[in-house]
Amino acid sequence: MDGAVTAFTGRTHRPNRDLLRFLTCGSVDDGKSTLIGRLLFETGQVPEDQLATLERDSRRFGTDGANLDYALLLDGLEAEREQGITIDVAYRYMSTPRRSFIIADTPGHEQYTRNMATGASTCDAAVVLVDAAKGITAQTARHSRIVALFGIRHVILAVNKIDLVADDPSVFEAIRAAYADLVADLGFRSVLAIPVSARRGDNLTAPSAATPWYDGPSLIQALEDLPVADTGIARPFRMSVQYVNRPDAHFRGYAGTIASGEVRVGDALAVCPGGRTATLARILSGDVEVTQAQAGDAVTLELAESVDVARGDVLALADDRPAASDRLNVRLLWMGDQPFDPARRHQVKLGARTLPARLTLANGAATLAANEVADGLLSLPSAVAADAFRDDPAQGAFVLIDRGTGVTVAAGVITDVPDHTAHIHQSPVAVSRQAHELLNGHQGGVVWLTGLSGAGKSTVAQALQQSLHGRGCRTVLLDGDNLRHGLNRDLGFSDADRAENVRRTGEAARLFAEAGVIAICALISPRQADRDAVRARFDGGRFVEVFVDASLESCRARDPKGLYARASAGTIPGFTGIAAPYEAPSAPDLTLATEQLSPSLAAETVRGLLEERGWL
Amino acid sequence: MQATVEKQRDATTRRVLPPHLRRLEAEAIEILREVAATARNPVMMYSIGKDSGVLLHLAAKAFYPGRPPFPLLHVDTTWKFRDMITHRDHVAGLYGARLLVHTNHEALARGISPITSGSSAHTQAMKTDALKQALDLHGFDVAIGGARRDEEKSRAKERIFSFRGADHSWDPRRQRPELWRLWNSNLGPGESLRVFPLSNWTELDVWEYTQAEGIPVVPLYFSALRPVVVREGALIVRDDERLPLREGETPELRRVRFRSLGCYPLSAAVESEAEDLDAVIRELRVSRQSERQGRLIDADETASMERKKREGYF
Secondary structure, rough: OOOOHHHHHHOOOOOOOOEEEEEEEEOOOOHHHHHHHHHHHHHHOOOOHHHHHHHHHHHOOOOOOOOOOOOHOOOOOOHHHHHOOOOOOOEEEEOOOOEEEEEEEOOOOOOHHHHHHHHHHOOEEEEEEEEOOOOOOHHHHHHHHHHHOOOOEHHHEEEOOOOHOOOOOOHHHHHHHHHHOOOOOOOOOOEEEOEEEOOOOOOOOOOOOOHHHHOOOHHHHHHHOOOOOOOOOOOOEEEOOEEEEEOOEEEEEEEEEEOOOEEEEOOOEEEEEEEEEEEEEEEEEEOEEEEEEEOOOOOEEOOOOOOOOOOOOOEOOOOOOEEEEEEEEEEEOOOOOOOOOOOEEEEEEEEEEEEEEEEEHHHHHHOOOOOOEEEEEEEEEEEEOOOOOOOOOOOOOEEEEOOOOEEEEEEEEEOOOOOOOOOOOOOOOOOOOOHHHHHHOOOOOEEEEEEEOOOOOHHHHHHHHHHHHOOOOOEEEHHHHHHOOOOOOOOOHHHHHHHHHHHHHHHHHHHHHHHOEEEEEEEOOOOOOHHHHHOOOOOOOEEEEEEEEEEEEEEEHHHHOOOOHHHOOOOOOOOOOOEEEOOOOOOEEEEOOOOOOOOHHHHHHHOOOHHHOOOO | HHHHHHHHHOOOOOOOOOOHHHHHHHHHHHHHHHHEEEEOOOOEEEHHHHHHHHHHHHHHHHHOOOOOOOOOEEEEOOOOOOHHHHHHHOOOHHHHOOEEOOOHHHHHHHOOOOOOOHHHHHHHHHHHHHHHHHHHHHHHEEOOOOOOOOOOOOOHHHEEEEEHHHHHHHHHHHHHOOOOOOOOOOOOOHHHHHHHHOOOOHHHHHHHHHHHHHOOOOOHHOOEEEEEEEEEEEEEOOOOOOOOOOOOOOOOEEEEEEOOOOHHHHHEEEEEOOOOOHHHHHHHOOOOHHHHHHHHHHHHHOOOHHHHOOOOOO
16 A cells, blocks of 8 residues: 555545445444444544543443444444444445445344345445454355345455454455355455454554555555446436426426436337326426436426326336336345234335235245245236336335335345246147037126125026026036135235236136136126226127126115124225225126016026027 | 526526535435325424525425425424524525424423523423424424434434334334335324435535525524623523523623524534635534534433434424
């Protein structure tokens, strides 16, 4: 080293310095807080009044005898000072002539791994500390995996307390080599090992005479030399619409922070998913109009054409769009106090979107404990625009929130967006529908009975089945309540689960129809969109939507299962007709007014329609 | 706001912020928009200081050409410098903001004051309790504040979206993990959030940004001759007759300014020649004292800020 390292003492400042965010991580007691405290002290960033406080606190709480305990500069919570450990991440700010730094000092204790992960998610680089006397620990490995998972590509391995092993270069070399093996498949772009002593200050801001065998940079030099995170400007343009700015009838702007790429006035933009396109008319950067903006800019975009854009939609260039899928392959870190429970309801926050999500763990695993990393599949109620994390770190990361407690229970990244139907080819059928129908003597199809609870769907369905059976028809009755005991037993009553309930029932009915059977489905199926989605899976005429119509008052008066009484008492949340909407069919094939029609007459009316349609 | 906007439109070239300030600005704007998009009834705390000034300016930018979709709330202890109140009303008008002012009148009627009750009781009643009263009165679920992590050790531990349980309590050991920019704003009944868009800014960042953007600041931040008494080594500016003089005390005119503004009997001034922003920034770069050295309420005892925050202080 050439002595230039002294230049960063004091608060010299250049206006064009950039910003590097890094974290320190590693096991308990390996000296992370001490390292940062000492770094702040040696770079002249600790004001005199705080030094006076440090001297006072060191006498009271210090763990280094009569010397200053630099960790006390950071551990700001009472419990931290009392126990001498770091519980939560602390952020510290430091600058040298070349760079500004935001330092995340994160806890080493396993119990607080989620706070370490919190720090890691916003950093460009990691300083992984290892105690030279103890070597690599389970926490070293765990933290390195999390750091890699969250996209950090540059690691500095600080082999700390080198003084405790008599500054022995062979100890340093053994740890360096062991760590290189440990992280060989984690995808780091650079791993630099430095022998340090945070307490003595060796190799932090200047080369130490105690380690003459080490000829690499000091820690601060290494931090100044690290490349900052990829700005994303070279990647395709993406912006998640965060806020629709509509101050008056004359202005409609879409505000957000550009995740990647560049955009110019006049560009053709696609609103994803869905793919409506519009021309970019104006870009506001704060209160200034500009013609071009790029990754990192918080802007407001105005479109020339009036298209529907909502918070959570992703804007992309029309000729370079993200994938759209309702299934995402993910890798995640579980952070909840309670292990993952597939029965609990979760929502995912992905960009500016928040939507219900179902997590299925890979390899058939049923649960996931705190601090474990796992692969899985996220199923969403509708397709979202998504990119893999490695292609777009700003849009490819997510958190899972427990809908019951509101707590963030997992954080993860999209590993890839499966086009899950592209690679699944349908098996050829050995016996065709026509062959089945010839044998049965009638057509296969689906009669879909929809209506409020208590409207009479199941009663009509049973009467219809008896009537058709009497005619020699092969039938199957798919009753919503019965299916929820088996095929759909994992589903609840959220919007997403109700949609999935309808989808699965529709798919089961379709298999029967293909086998020439008449499937009679009786389920509330409150959303028109869900019913339409089922109809869309049938070729013309093989799906009959029957609206079993009775007023809410009379359903409530009938209340055959006592559900309305319980819903009104609040014991059944989200009950259709009481606390959740029912969308009556907009164009049913048939309406049965069950307040006027007897069940058998209703069944005969349906049979009449099927004859009319040529099924029978 | 109008005046600021016109001035910027007249400028032929856009001011170029250094990269680290651009990154901090974009982050803060994203946070403000996230609050506007997800909160039921948000409010922005306005305490008249330099951080509040930056926060308000960022809000004007985030929602331009609309106005920030939340009001400003000033919790007035009645012991602010007169210059601060004048500045507050001027700035609210300039940015076209709706300003709410709340004072704990019940405590005032009990005679609570920094002179007779001491800094701790005064702060509890006129700041912490008053803030909770105002938030409850208006039913605000999210309060945006200008606090920065570099101010104080327990602030350094705080999340950007800081979850508060019933009665606005903060439990530093049970903070929600906060990853990337995916802020969790879910709230149950009785729960609220404090949101800090300037978390990652330093005092120097605030001044450099204030200078680059031409944000108005209270003149108390600049050196001038002011009537000063010295108490326990602290320079206290006597803003009005309510500060009783102790025996032998005669206010003398000294060239002083403030790095941090609060209730005037509890805010110590520093001797300084810095009369404008350039000089303030130069002075800051070589300063060996922290910004909050003049805050008498911080020095009450170790971890006092953490305890105040647990009870609902900002």
